[in-house]
Every structure is written in structure tokens, then in C-alpha cells.
Amino acid sequence: MKELSELNLPENLKYSDDHEWARVDGDVVTIGIDDYAQDQLGEVVFVEVPEIGDTFSKGDQFGTVESVKAVSEIYTPVSGKIFAVNDSLAEAPELINNSPYEDGWIIKIKADNLSELDNLKDKASYFQMLKG
Amino acid sequence: MRYLPHTDQDIKEMLAKTGYNSLDDLFPTIPKSYRVKKEMCLPQPLTEWELNAHMAELSSKNASTSSHKVFIGAGSYPHHIPSIIPYLISRSEFMTAYTPYQPEISQGTLQGIYEFQTMITELLGTEVATASHYDCGTALSEALMIALRKKKKQNKVAISSLVHPHHRQIVKTYLEPAGYQMVELPSKPDGTTDLSPLDTMDDIAAVAVQSPNFFGCIENLGKVKEIATKKNIFFITSFTEVLAYGLLKNPGHFGVDIVAGEGQSLGIAQSFGGPGLGIMTSSKQYVRDLPGRLVGRTKDRRGEDGFVLTLSTREQHIKREKASSNICSNNGLNAMTAAMYMATLGKIGIRKIAQTNHDKAMFLKTKLEETGFKVPFATPFFNEFVVKAPDGFEAKRESVKKRGIVAGLAIEKYYPTLKNHYLFCATEVFSKDDIEMLARELK
Amino acid sequence: MEEHIANTCRGGVQKCHNAHQTATSGLIFKESFLWEKSREGRCAVSIPAQDVEESLLDPELTSDPPELPQLSEMDVVRHYTRLSQWNFGVDSGMYPLGSCTMKYNPKTNEVQAARPGFAGAHPLLDEDLCQGALEMIYNLEQYLAEITGMEAVTLQPAAGAHGELAGMLAIHAYHAKMGHQRSKIIIPDTAHGTNPASATLCGYESINIHSGEDGILTPEAVAAVMDEETAGIMITNPNTLGLFEENIKEIADIVHAKGGLVYGDGANMNAIMGIVKPGDLGIDVIHLNLHKTFSTPHGGGGPGSGPIAVVKALEPFLPVPRVQKKDDRYTLVYDKPDSMGRMLTFHGHFGIMVRAYSYILTMGAKGLTDVSKLAVLNANYIKECLREDLHLPYDRPCMHECVFTDKFQADNGVSTLDMAKRIMDYGFHPPTVYFPLVVHGAIMIEPTETESKETIDQFIGAFKSIVQEAKENPEILKSAPHLAKLSRLDEVSAARKPVLRG
CATH class of the missing domain: 3.40.640.10 (Type I PLP-dependent aspartate aminotransferase-like (Major domain))
Structure with missing residues (x-):
């Protein structure tokens, strides 16, 4: 497992306490799990994603990420309607490990209210939380 | 005691190492007041020979296929079990192993179960099969629960009243505490399920039909599929006599979503009803929803082919309260038995034995009709069927019991309107003479 | 001919020099799938005589027979005999799986x-x-x-x-x-x-x-x-x-x-x-x-x-x-x-x-009581004998099983899994590992009452020698098992692209 100093946590993203990241583009928010989460989980073998058009409220579980011996639930930090899901994960779940912020994104959600993202952490405070 | 290897000297040395004075002192964390004060009240221990005598006596108080001709199926079928089956399955490497969690030293169980999964899906025309369930009734209950979990908005399932009555009872036991409901579909005069009430049911997650059904009749699964597709609900089938699919079009042919079946006929002793073999198989899309273990193919570090238990994140030891089922121990050794049996019969044997079952049952039907029995349902059957007995049959049935014949099963207790109706079964174990003797005795 | 032998057998490659190692390697056969051995026309079952008239169902209801493998009786016997030899059971050796009570299964x-x-x-x-x-x-x-x-x-x-x-x-x-x-x-x-x-x-x-x-x-x-x-x-x-x-x-x-x-x-x-x-x-x-x-x-x-x-x-x-x-x-x-x-x-x-x-x-009442006493004695004995070698997270009198962890071995980069795989080479089934979940790197040993002091001493000796190996040659643990039919299997590929039938 990685040392905290080895983690890749891009500056331009927001992080949740449950180790999801969010990237805002207009009213669309892209969500995935961060380097810390993928590293803890180990080699990902399956990602369960919602269907396009499903709606979720902030804090709802929208899917799961599985390794051989563990299942991790993923929660949306923002309410809204699913706009796109990453279909490549079905064939290549390892994208979550190899490219958590780019090819390994999980969903894009059309946000009802972007201000819900305000209490997510920036890199510095998220890193502080991991350090405990 | 021959199972306990410790000598007095061993015990002395081991106690010394652990710092206790006596075996009784080994439980310091159990408060004295909880300790059992007097010896348990159980029979005095028996020597092996005394045990033999006792068990011989007990077992002799049962009618068995070797002492009686039992013309009953209804979920448990008498079939010939080739000698190699008990011989091979008794190999202690199979019998005394645990669940294959350490694949490097469990490849025998793993390849055996992988072959079972393969042959069962071939037999039933499906794509994936689990490593087994307890029996058909519990597998059917879990199949219905899958449908209810997938169709979150519905909390009801429709189930044919011609599904084995005990299976319906199990389904009720499983579903009701979870807040689900089952609605029964009535039967038609031809002995098959009346599907018409489905037209007005808009809130169901699944329809379940057994074929051949409890009356032995072969259901029109194509029709069920049509309705299930139209209503966008799960199509689930079950069966109690798996050998029927040596002859009949299999559930996969009809596009079934999930199949729950009983595999006892595949070389497994009847054993007063258990352990049997729950079969659970489906199309590929539900693989992550199936309860219980699955064996998958992979490679080891040296690149050799091998097998592991896989997709185990579905299971209780990882998902705990969110698991798709609580099943842990299954009926794996019986799945292995079934695989051995399928390999022994092969393509030729299973067809011939299935055809023989049907021939014997047809012959029995003809003979019973000659003796005054009526056959109320005209629908084709595999190896069992319902008859209406002539007056005075019950007394006759009692008297032929004394001659070692068990003439059918009264079904009135399951279907109160069917007074004097009996379910009869004939398989390859009955000779022409046996059947003629039955007919003669019943005259 | 020689080539053929080389293909079908995989002999032992590693001699045992260690006194605690009860396992060696014998002749292990390769065995293909049932369907690969199948030949059109074979059948291993005795077909019952046709003593009543054949009665054909409506062809609308029937289909071609299922493609089950076609084998002779000897084919089936040899197949399952070979498969069985790839398995480890209680009858093969000590099987100290915690929480599973793998005791002797009496033949009577x-x-x-x-x-x-x-x-x-x-x-x-x-x-x-x-x-x-x-x-x-x-x-x-x-x-x-x-x-x-x-x-x-x-x-x-x-x-x-x-x-x-x-x-x-x-x-x-x-x-x-x-x-x-x-x-x-x-x-x-x-x-x-x-x-x-x-x-x-x-x-x-x-x-x-x-x-x-x-x-x-x-x-x-x-x-x-x-x-x-x-x-x-x-x-x-x-x-x-x-x-x-x-x-x-x-x-x-x-x-x-x-x-x-x-x-x-x-x-x-x-x-x-x-x-x-x-x-x-x-x-x-x-x-x-x-x-x-x-x-x-x-x-x-x-x-x-x-x-x-x-x-x-x-x-x-x-x-x-x-x-x-x-x-x-x-x-x-x-x-x-x-x-x-x-x-x-x-x-x-x-x-x-x-x-x-x-x-x-x-067993009778006294026999069953002795079962529990000896099961607890065996577990406490193992706990005492291994306490210097393996970390004991809860140092209290145990019942019929004891739980250790891999904490002492962590510095050498050796995990519970490595030790579990290595003990196979010594001829023992591994204990339960990583359960209970509340103990990090748990090793849970349940010897049961039917194991003798000699077998348990051998098991303890094996564990001690593995602990020694962890210090001196951790690589031998990380690449274990060496004597099993297969080395560690790729569970990740198995789960990513499930192949569940042949």
C-alpha cells in the first residue's frame, strides 16, 4: 500500500470524506474514487454503476466498487440525475486502479444544486484528514 | 475412546505446558456457577458392534427400495445408482475436505464442481450455475427473492399452485417475514397451470411454474415465457425430476431467467428426503445476483490452468448484512455426486434412462386404467401422473402394503377437492413384473 | 515415450530436509476435462432392459439429448480418482481451520x-x-x-x-x-x-x-x-x-x-x-x-x-x-x-x-465431555507453544481455538497469507486466515480433539520453522506453496472475466 506522501491527489478536484472525488464542469459533476480509495481496495474487479436517468439525493449510494475480497459503496456528494456512466469499466474495471481521475471516472451527474458541493474538501484539507 | 488419541502421559505433559492442574481447570473464564453440575443424561456409549445392531434394528423399521416397491415420486425418486458413484464419492479426499478456500490443495473439489456447473447448464440449457443449494424448495425461494430485489418496486410474486406443495410452503416461510407476498395461480382441468389471472396482475416481480408439475404434467413453458416477456417480469421455473430433461426440451430452450431444481435423481440416495441437491442456474446477466458459491477458471503463477471460488463479494462473509443470501455450507458433495452420475450416463445413457422412465410410467398408467383407475388429466407426463382411484382402494392400499407394495401417494391433503386421487410414479427401477404385480394385487 | 511421461506427471522438485516437513511430493497426474475425454458412442452405465413397449412423447415436447460426455466406466473412475488426489482432507492430515471444527469423521x-x-x-x-x-x-x-x-x-x-x-x-x-x-x-x-x-x-x-x-x-x-x-x-x-x-x-x-x-x-x-x-x-x-x-x-x-x-x-x-x-x-x-x-x-x-x-x-456423555476438554487442551497447548513466535492479540485463556496475527513478521514483509501458503509445504492445511475481521492479519487455529500430541508438536514445529524462514528467507514464503499441485492462483482475473463453465 502507498505511503500518504505517494498519493496522487490533483489540486483541481474536490474530495469527500468517503474518498470520492468530484470535478465540476458547468452543472455536470464527474465523480470517481480517489487514489487513496483505489489503493486501499486493491485490484478492482467489478464496478456497479447506475442507469442513465436515475436520480439520487446527496449522500445516496449510487454504486459499488469491488475487489476480490472487499466491496466498497460509493456515494454521491450532490443530488441530481445521472447524465453518463463510464461503460468502459464493465470490460476494464482496472481503469479505476490505473487512472482513477481520468479513464477511471464512474458517473457524470447533472446537479440540482452545485452549492451542495461546498462542504467537500480541497486537496490540502483532505490530505490533512487522511493524516488524521 | 478410539477417536481421542491422548494418553495420560500426553495430557500430563500438555497440562504442564499450559500451566493447568487438571482438564477440569481448563475453563477458568467460565464462571463456576454456569458449569454443568452433573453428567449429561445420554445413553451409555456403544461399541461399534452394539451400534451396528441398534442401527440395523432401527433401519429395518423403514420400508426401503430394497424391501418394498414404492410407487411414489412427488419430489424424491427411486433410481438405480451405479456402484461407481458411492465408491468414488466416498473417497475421503472429497468427503473430508472443507470448502475449497485454499485452491492450491483443493483442485479436486474445484474442477469437479466446475464440471458440475458445465454439465448442469448443458442439461438445462442455461449459461451459469452455482455450486449448489440445499434443495429445490430453498433454491426456488432464493430465485424469487432475486426477482424481488431486482424489481424493487414490486413486492409480490405469482407462483403456480402446481409447484410442489412443500416448496410453496418454503417460499412462504422465506418471503413473508421479509414483507413479500406470493399469489397462487390456480390449475386448469387439464392438470396444468391457469395463467389467465396474470393478465390482471400488474404488481408482480416474477412468475414461477414447475415443469413437470406436481401432478406430473408437462407445462407449456413457451406460453409462460410469452406472458413474462409481455409483462416484463422474471420467468422462473422449477422441477423435482431432473431426469425429465434427458428427454424434454429444457428450460433454456424457453428463455427462462432463473431455474431452481432438485437434483436428487442424479445418483443421490433418497435418504428419507435429504440431503438432496438444490440446483440454481440462470442466464449470464444474473450471475452477480445468484446466491452461493461459484467456481471459476484461472491460472496459477506458473501459468498452469486451475480453479478458484470466485465472485465471492456477493456472499455473506464479505457483504454481511448486504449479502444476496446467507447461504454458506451448500450441498457440494451431492453436486459432485451429480456430476459423477451425469458423466457415467453420458449423452446416450441419460436419453435411454429418461425414455425408460417414461415407458414404465406409461405402462403403469395403462395397467392402472385396466384395473379401474381413471386418469383425470390428459396432459403428457414424464414419469408420474395422477389417477382417481376406484371405490374401496384405500383398504386395498393398506392390504398391499403388507405385501411390500406402496401404491401411490394420496394428494387430497394438498388439494382438498381431489378426493380419492393418487400420485403414482414409475422409474427404471421397476420391472414389467413389478408393475403387473401391483395391478394384480389391486384388482 | 519419455516426453509423454514428462507431460502427464509433475514430480516433486523440492526435497524435504526439514524435520517438521511431513509433506513430500509424489506422482501427481494431469487430468483433462470430462468432455475432452469423451468419445462418441461410449457409455458407463448399465442400461435397463426394455421389457415394456417404448412410448414416444409428442416430438414438440422433446429435444435432442443433452451433450453430456461419453465415457467408459474406467474413464469415470480414473478421472475422479485423479481429481481426488489433488485434494487435502482431514483424512490426509491436520486441518486446523479455526471456526470450522475439522475433526475426524468416523467411518462407522x-x-x-x-x-x-x-x-x-x-x-x-x-x-x-x-x-x-x-x-x-x-x-x-x-x-x-x-x-x-x-x-x-x-x-x-x-x-x-x-x-x-x-x-x-x-x-x-x-x-x-x-x-x-x-x-x-x-x-x-x-x-x-x-x-x-x-x-x-x-x-x-x-x-x-x-x-x-x-x-x-x-x-x-x-x-x-x-x-x-x-x-x-x-x-x-x-x-x-x-x-x-x-x-x-x-x-x-x-x-x-x-x-x-x-x-x-x-x-x-x-x-x-x-x-x-x-x-x-x-x-x-x-x-x-x-x-x-x-x-x-x-x-x-x-x-x-x-x-x-x-x-x-x-x-x-x-x-x-x-x-x-x-x-x-x-x-x-x-x-x-x-x-x-x-x-x-x-x-x-x-x-x-x-x-x-x-x-x-x-461417545456417550463422558465421551462428549472429554471431546470438549481435549479440544480446549489442544488449543491452549498450541497457544502456549507458539506465543513467542506469533503475536497473540488477546492474551487470555482460550477455548477450543486460538487467534494469532502476523504482527511480528510484518517487518520482514511476510503476511498471514504467506505463512498460510507455506504451511501447505509442511503437509498441513492452513488455519483460518483474516477472520475474525476485527483482528488485523488473523491466524485462527482450531486443532480439534482428534489430533494427537505428536501431530500437534509437528504442526508447532512447522510453524516455528516458518517463522524462522520469515526472518532468513522471506522469499520462500512469498512464493509458497512449492509442493502443492498448483502455485498461487490469479483470483483477480478469475473475478474480472469470470469463466464459469467449459
């Missing part, structure tokens, strides 16, 4: 279960034709009630998890009868995964509580969450750390005071037979694993048998039918209006019950 039990009067009995026989089977069921229920100190037993559940479900359904039915269904159940963090999964099936939400610092539950932790919406608690005693829950009675009192019930997971009954009775501890319902405590074989994953024993207040809720004795006749009783219903198609795993019944009759 197999003989008894195979008697035609048992193996060939139809489950729906008229009662006068199955008196022997009903008597056996009745007697076994009585014996298990005595062993657990409970009022009534049902043998219907098919396995431990099925027994748990039956137990939960009894609790569910009880609360329904009381007029107020409850919504939650308390489950300690040391519980088997089947506990929360069974509770969920009854619609109960699991309330997880932590065990105390010494590995056992405190009454305070239970009192803090127990309320009148809570159906009860599921508790394993001895718990999965191998420790006796000393506060069990106080905990039961707290739960009972709020109208709840106490479910006991009897998976670890092997430690306490004739020592304490769950019925005396305030437990209301407990399941037993006949395939653990009562010596029936595990069969590579089942079938097992998971009876439940209950106090008097819960008897009306047991599954039907019940076996009743009246004037030396045994009858099946269905008329139980409060029953949870039916759990299994017929009478439970009867064949497994016959084996357990034979075991109890062979």
Missing part, C-alpha cells in the same frame, strides 16, 4: 447412513412404514436438547446458516405473536458473516457493537443499544476469538428485560459440551452444526445440518412437521398454528443426522 457413521433402510427410504412413506426414521429423528432431538440444555429441537435446517435463519424466524414469529414486531437486532463485530445476512432475511436491521478491549462483550455495550424496538441479540459463545463470553448471563438479562431474545450461534459448541449448557446461560435459541461438533464430514462445502434448539417459549414457532411420540408410536404433527412454516422440502438432511446420531451413541 458412513456405514450406518448407507443402510438401505435409511438411504433407501422415501420421505413421504406412510408413518407405519418409516417408524425407524422417525424414532431416530425423535431420539436425536432429545439428545441435542440435553446437550444444549434446551426444551425442544428441530432438525429441519439444512446447514448452519439455514439454522440461523430458522432461529431468526422463530424470534420474528415470537415478536409477531406478542403483538409488536421489532425492527433491529444487535450483532457484535466478531460475528460470523452469516449472522447479519440471516437477520437481514427477516427484515431486521443489524446494529453492530464492538467487543471490549479483552475481546469479550461488555454488558454496558449491549445496554447502550438495547431497546424495545430491538428483537434481540445474536451472540457466538465461545466467540470467534476463541474466548468465552463471561458476561453472557448479564447480557441476556439486559436483553430479556426489554422483551428481546438471545440467539446463540452454536458453531463453537465443540468447546463446551458437558461443561456448560447454553440453556443455563440465558440463551433462547441456538443452532448447532452437526458437520462441526458432531463429526459429520464437510464434503468439500456441504451438505451439513443445522438443527436449532429452543426454550419452551419458542417451541410453538418451530418448523413443521414435528415428530411426536405417543405410546411407542411416532407420528408427524402438522397442526402448529404459530409455526414459522417449512424450512426444507422434507425432514432435513436425514443422512447427516444418522451420522451425528451414531457419533453421539458412540
Whole structure:
């Protein structure tokens, strides 16, 4: 497992306490799990994603990420309607490990209210939380 | 005691190492007041020979296929079990192993179960099969629960009243505490399920039909599929006599979503009803929803082919309260038995034995009709069927019991309107003479 | 010819020099799939004579025969003989899987279960034709009630998890009868995964509580969450750390005071037979694993048998039918209006019950008590002998199993998994690893009473030598096993691209 100093946590993203990241583009928010989460989980073998058009409220579980011996639930930090899901994960779940912020994104959600993202952490405070 | 290897000297040395004075002192964390004060009240221990005598006596108080001709199926079928089956399955490497969690030293169980999964899906025309369930009734209950979990908005399932009555009872036991409901579909005069009430049911997650059904009749699964597709609900089938699919079009042919079946006929002793073999198989899309273990193919570090238990994140030891089922121990050794049996019969044997079952049952039907029995349902059957007995049959049935014949099963207790109706079964174990003797005795 | 031999056999490559290493490598055969051996026209079964007329079904109903492999009898025998040789069973060697009670499976039990009067009995026989089977069921229920100190037993559940479900359904039915269904159940963090999964099936939400610092539950932790919406608690005693829950009675009192019930997971009954009775501890319902405590074989994953024993207040809720004795006749009783219903198609795993019944009759009361004492002695002996070598997270007297961790080996980069794989090379089945979940890197050893001091000493020696290897040559552990048929398998690929049939 990685040392905290080895983690890749891009500056331009927001992080949740449950180790999801969010990237805002207009009213669309892209969500995935961060380097810390993928590293803890180990080699990902399956990602369960919602269907396009499903709606979720902030804090709802929208899917799961599985390794051989563990299942991790993923929660949306923002309410809204699913706009796109990453279909490549079905064939290549390892994208979550190899490219958590780019090819390994999980969903894009059309946000009802972007201000819900305000209490997510920036890199510095998220890193502080991991350090405990 | 021959199972306990410790000598007095061993015990002395081991106690010394652990710092206790006596075996009784080994439980310091159990408060004295909880300790059992007097010896348990159980029979005095028996020597092996005394045990033999006792068990011989007990077992002799049962009618068995070797002492009686039992013309009953209804979920448990008498079939010939080739000698190699008990011989091979008794190999202690199979019998005394645990669940294959350490694949490097469990490849025998793993390849055996992988072959079972393969042959069962071939037999039933499906794509994936689990490593087994307890029996058909519990597998059917879990199949219905899958449908209810997938169709979150519905909390009801429709189930044919011609599904084995005990299976319906199990389904009720499983579903009701979870807040689900089952609605029964009535039967038609031809002995098959009346599907018409489905037209007005808009809130169901699944329809379940057994074929051949409890009356032995072969259901029109194509029709069920049509309705299930139209209503966008799960199509689930079950069966109690798996050998029927040596002859009949299999559930996969009809596009079934999930199949729950009983595999006892595949070389497994009847054993007063258990352990049997729950079969659970489906199309590929539900693989992550199936309860219980699955064996998958992979490679080891040296690149050799091998097998592991896989997709185990579905299971209780990882998902705990969110698991798709609580099943842990299954009926794996019986799945292995079934695989051995399928390999022994092969393509030729299973067809011939299935055809023989049907021939014997047809012959029995003809003979019973000659003796005054009526056959109320005209629908084709595999190896069992319902008859209406002539007056005075019950007394006759009692008297032929004394001659070692068990003439059918009264079904009135399951279907109160069917007074004097009996379910009869004939398989390859009955000779022409046996059947003629039955007919003669019943005259 | 030589090439052919090289292809079909993989001989031992590593000689054993270590005194504790009981394993060597013999001739291990390759064996292809059944269908690869198939040849058109072969058949391994004796086909019954055609003594009645053939009767063809409507071709609309039938199809071509299924493509099952076509083999001779010898093909089948050799196939399964070779497969069996790739397996490790209790009869092969010590199998110290914690929580699984892999004791010796007596062979006389197999003989008894195979008697035609048992193996060939139809489950729906008229009662006068199955008196022997009903008597056996009745007697076994009585014996298990005595062993657990409970009022009534049902043998219907098919396995431990099925027994748990039956137990939960009894609790569910009880609360329904009381007029107020409850919504939650308390489950300690040391519980088997089947506990929360069974509770969920009854619609109960699991309330997880932590065990105390010494590995056992405190009454305070239970009192803090127990309320009148809570159906009860599921508790394993001895718990999965191998420790006796000393506060069990106080905990039961707290739960009972709020109208709840106490479910006991009897998976670890092997430690306490004739020592304490769950019925005396305030437990209301407990399941037993006949395939653990009562010596029936595990069969590579089942079938097992998971009876439940209950106090008097819960008897009306047991599954039907019940076996009743009246004037030396045994009858099946269905008329139980409060029953949870039916759990299994017929009478439970009867064949497994016959084996357990034979075991109890062979052992007697003193024998079963000795079983528990010696099981606990063996576990404590291993704990004492290995305490310098492996880290002991809870240093308390253990019951029939002991839990270590890989903490001492971590500095060498050696994990629990590496040690588990390495012990195969020494001729032992690995202990249970990474369970219970509350212990990081857990190694859970349950020797059972049927292992002798010599075998246990050999096992201890093997572990000590592995600990030494971890310091001197960790690579040999990380690449273990070396003598098994296969090396470590790629579980990631298996799960990413499942291949589940040939």
C-alpha cells in the first residue's frame, strides 16, 4: 500500500470524506474514487454503476466498487440525475486502479444544486484528514 | 475412546505446558456457577458392534427400495445408482475436505464442481450455475427473492399452485417475514397451470411454474415465457425430476431467467428426503445476483490452468448484512455426486434412462386404467401422473402394503377437492413384473 | 515415450530436509476435462432392459439429448480418482481451520447412513412404514436438547446458516405473536458473516457493537443499544476469538428485560459440551452444526445440518412437521398454528443426522465431555507453544481455538497469507486466515480433539520453522506453496472475466 506522501491527489478536484472525488464542469459533476480509495481496495474487479436517468439525493449510494475480497459503496456528494456512466469499466474495471481521475471516472451527474458541493474538501484539507 | 488419541502421559505433559492442574481447570473464564453440575443424561456409549445392531434394528423399521416397491415420486425418486458413484464419492479426499478456500490443495473439489456447473447448464440449457443449494424448495425461494430485489418496486410474486406443495410452503416461510407476498395461480382441468389471472396482475416481480408439475404434467413453458416477456417480469421455473430433461426440451430452450431444481435423481440416495441437491442456474446477466458459491477458471503463477471460488463479494462473509443470501455450507458433495452420475450416463445413457422412465410410467398408467383407475388429466407426463382411484382402494392400499407394495401417494391433503386421487410414479427401477404385480394385487 | 511421461506427471522438485516437513511430493497426474475425454458412442452405465413397449412423447415436447460426455466406466473412475488426489482432507492430515471444527469423521457413521433402510427410504412413506426414521429423528432431538440444555429441537435446517435463519424466524414469529414486531437486532463485530445476512432475511436491521478491549462483550455495550424496538441479540459463545463470553448471563438479562431474545450461534459448541449448557446461560435459541461438533464430514462445502434448539417459549414457532411420540408410536404433527412454516422440502438432511446420531451413541456423555476438554487442551497447548513466535492479540485463556496475527513478521514483509501458503509445504492445511475481521492479519487455529500430541508438536514445529524462514528467507514464503499441485492462483482475473463453465 502507498505511503500518504505517494498519493496522487490533483489540486483541481474536490474530495469527500468517503474518498470520492468530484470535478465540476458547468452543472455536470464527474465523480470517481480517489487514489487513496483505489489503493486501499486493491485490484478492482467489478464496478456497479447506475442507469442513465436515475436520480439520487446527496449522500445516496449510487454504486459499488469491488475487489476480490472487499466491496466498497460509493456515494454521491450532490443530488441530481445521472447524465453518463463510464461503460468502459464493465470490460476494464482496472481503469479505476490505473487512472482513477481520468479513464477511471464512474458517473457524470447533472446537479440540482452545485452549492451542495461546498462542504467537500480541497486537496490540502483532505490530505490533512487522511493524516488524521 | 478410539477417536481421542491422548494418553495420560500426553495430557500430563500438555497440562504442564499450559500451566493447568487438571482438564477440569481448563475453563477458568467460565464462571463456576454456569458449569454443568452433573453428567449429561445420554445413553451409555456403544461399541461399534452394539451400534451396528441398534442401527440395523432401527433401519429395518423403514420400508426401503430394497424391501418394498414404492410407487411414489412427488419430489424424491427411486433410481438405480451405479456402484461407481458411492465408491468414488466416498473417497475421503472429497468427503473430508472443507470448502475449497485454499485452491492450491483443493483442485479436486474445484474442477469437479466446475464440471458440475458445465454439465448442469448443458442439461438445462442455461449459461451459469452455482455450486449448489440445499434443495429445490430453498433454491426456488432464493430465485424469487432475486426477482424481488431486482424489481424493487414490486413486492409480490405469482407462483403456480402446481409447484410442489412443500416448496410453496418454503417460499412462504422465506418471503413473508421479509414483507413479500406470493399469489397462487390456480390449475386448469387439464392438470396444468391457469395463467389467465396474470393478465390482471400488474404488481408482480416474477412468475414461477414447475415443469413437470406436481401432478406430473408437462407445462407449456413457451406460453409462460410469452406472458413474462409481455409483462416484463422474471420467468422462473422449477422441477423435482431432473431426469425429465434427458428427454424434454429444457428450460433454456424457453428463455427462462432463473431455474431452481432438485437434483436428487442424479445418483443421490433418497435418504428419507435429504440431503438432496438444490440446483440454481440462470442466464449470464444474473450471475452477480445468484446466491452461493461459484467456481471459476484461472491460472496459477506458473501459468498452469486451475480453479478458484470466485465472485465471492456477493456472499455473506464479505457483504454481511448486504449479502444476496446467507447461504454458506451448500450441498457440494451431492453436486459432485451429480456430476459423477451425469458423466457415467453420458449423452446416450441419460436419453435411454429418461425414455425408460417414461415407458414404465406409461405402462403403469395403462395397467392402472385396466384395473379401474381413471386418469383425470390428459396432459403428457414424464414419469408420474395422477389417477382417481376406484371405490374401496384405500383398504386395498393398506392390504398391499403388507405385501411390500406402496401404491401411490394420496394428494387430497394438498388439494382438498381431489378426493380419492393418487400420485403414482414409475422409474427404471421397476420391472414389467413389478408393475403387473401391483395391478394384480389391486384388482 | 519419455516426453509423454514428462507431460502427464509433475514430480516433486523440492526435497524435504526439514524435520517438521511431513509433506513430500509424489506422482501427481494431469487430468483433462470430462468432455475432452469423451468419445462418441461410449457409455458407463448399465442400461435397463426394455421389457415394456417404448412410448414416444409428442416430438414438440422433446429435444435432442443433452451433450453430456461419453465415457467408459474406467474413464469415470480414473478421472475422479485423479481429481481426488489433488485434494487435502482431514483424512490426509491436520486441518486446523479455526471456526470450522475439522475433526475426524468416523467411518462407522458412513456405514450406518448407507443402510438401505435409511438411504433407501422415501420421505413421504406412510408413518407405519418409516417408524425407524422417525424414532431416530425423535431420539436425536432429545439428545441435542440435553446437550444444549434446551426444551425442544428441530432438525429441519439444512446447514448452519439455514439454522440461523430458522432461529431468526422463530424470534420474528415470537415478536409477531406478542403483538409488536421489532425492527433491529444487535450483532457484535466478531460475528460470523452469516449472522447479519440471516437477520437481514427477516427484515431486521443489524446494529453492530464492538467487543471490549479483552475481546469479550461488555454488558454496558449491549445496554447502550438495547431497546424495545430491538428483537434481540445474536451472540457466538465461545466467540470467534476463541474466548468465552463471561458476561453472557448479564447480557441476556439486559436483553430479556426489554422483551428481546438471545440467539446463540452454536458453531463453537465443540468447546463446551458437558461443561456448560447454553440453556443455563440465558440463551433462547441456538443452532448447532452437526458437520462441526458432531463429526459429520464437510464434503468439500456441504451438505451439513443445522438443527436449532429452543426454550419452551419458542417451541410453538418451530418448523413443521414435528415428530411426536405417543405410546411407542411416532407420528408427524402438522397442526402448529404459530409455526414459522417449512424450512426444507422434507425432514432435513436425514443422512447427516444418522451420522451425528451414531457419533453421539458412540461417545456417550463422558465421551462428549472429554471431546470438549481435549479440544480446549489442544488449543491452549498450541497457544502456549507458539506465543513467542506469533503475536497473540488477546492474551487470555482460550477455548477450543486460538487467534494469532502476523504482527511480528510484518517487518520482514511476510503476511498471514504467506505463512498460510507455506504451511501447505509442511503437509498441513492452513488455519483460518483474516477472520475474525476485527483482528488485523488473523491466524485462527482450531486443532480439534482428534489430533494427537505428536501431530500437534509437528504442526508447532512447522510453524516455528516458518517463522524462522520469515526472518532468513522471506522469499520462500512469498512464493509458497512449492509442493502443492498448483502455485498461487490469479483470483483477480478469475473475478474480472469470470469463466464459469467449459
